[in-house]
Amino acid sequence: MNETGRPQDFPLSNPRADRVKDVAKLAGRPARLKREQFLAEGPQAVREALKLHQQRIAAGAPGIVHEVFASEACLDRFPEFDELAEGTNARLATDDVLAAMADTVNPQGIIAVCSFVDVSLEEVLDGGPRLIAVLCQVRDPGNAGTVLRAADAAGADAVVLTGSSVDIYNPKAVRSTAGSLFHLPVVLGADIHEVAAACRARGIGLLAADGYGDLNLDILQDENAARRLAASTAESAYALERPTAWLFGNEAQGLSEAELALADQRVAVPVYGTAESLNLGTAATVCLYASARSQQGSVSAPA
Secondary structure, eight states, X not given: OXXXXXXXXXXXXXXXXXXXXXXXXXXXXXXXXXXXXXXXXXXXXXXXXXXXXXXXXXXXXXXXXXXXXXXXXXXXXXXXXXXXXXXXXXXXXXXXXXXXHOSSSSOOSEEXXXXXXXXXXXXXXXXXXXXXXXXXXXXXXXXXXXXXXXXXXXXXXXXXXXXXXXXXXXXHHHHHTTTGGGTSOEEEEEOHHHHHHHHHHTTOEXXXXXXXXXEEHHHHHHHHHHHHHTTOOOOOSSOTTSOEEEEEOBTTTBSOHHXXXXXXXXXXXXXXXXXXXXXXXXXXXXXXXXXXXXXXXXXXXXX
């Protein structure tokens, strides 16, 4: 940084430099696993990474951002990065260098090299979570990132990916989270049977999102709303306000029979039009918000 708070005045300009090639390797899984680092690209992702970095430093924990590379134009447009990147190894870089580093065809002027941020399943469950999204064999990075973003928006406490799911540090997945990767705990490589057993031991219910499920999500929400409005002790098929882990399956095959068997209930999101089905991201959003709405106590009696 120079005395104005900006990175050093002479930008990294050679797209064939060894450091540029070294950063670019993080677009590939082998380099990510070896170094336990990944790329955050674009102002939104880098901003949230730097916020988490500064929060961790303030709490006496190790930071997560190792390097930041930004164009002068990006820093002019987003002056907050001057302060957010304080204490990191920040460098100016030309557009050609950023293009060589980035996974995207048109990089957005800033890239950060970050440490892995995933946590253990035990750490998540010990925190007393009320809402968890579990991705079972979800292979598409865009879908995984979208569900993580939806879980963040719904106020979920964590996202769990099974061992056969996509690498959430894939550049496309990171971009799809729109910064939410840095907002809530993420567990990787989990065994679905261990997840189910651990949730049950802590009183967390399991719902499977299944297009052929016996329970209609709209009807289930209506039952829960009516029960709460009447302050009734009558039971519904499933109390949506209870701590819940939603299971979401593979884009093409959905949840396997073995995965479905782990759930307390199989819940279908109704389709009222002629679409064959909802995509994973949309279905997950609807399901997570159904639980979130009940857990937040947003249903109130009419005046």
